[in-house]
Amino acid sequence: MVRPIVGHRRFLARRGTLPGMIPWIIFAVVVVPLVVVGFVATRRRTVAREHPASEDAEERARIEQEFADAEAYESKWRAEDEKRYHQERLP
Secondary structure (H helix, E strand, O other): OOOOOOOHHHHHHHHOOHHHHHHHHHHHHHHHHHHHHHHHHHHHHHHHHHOOOOOOHHHHHHHHHHHHHHHHHHHHHHHHHHHHHHHOOOO
8 A cells, every 4th residue: 555645735735825836926026037137238238348339330341341251261161171071081
């Protein structure tokens, strides 16, 4: 015969009641908004650092061109690397 766990009924009875939900309500009302506010503040700080106020249109265009050049070089390198891979003889 299997004996029931001692606090099992009490747990089942309490699971859906208000006292069992209070910690989750506090978590939803306090912790979640704090995490969201922290994320937004961090994101604003990052954006402000990436684009300083002294940055003008010419500087932005130069940065965009550097990114485009880097992406073109990367695709060229990948194509050459794939050719080398296919030319290698594996033991």
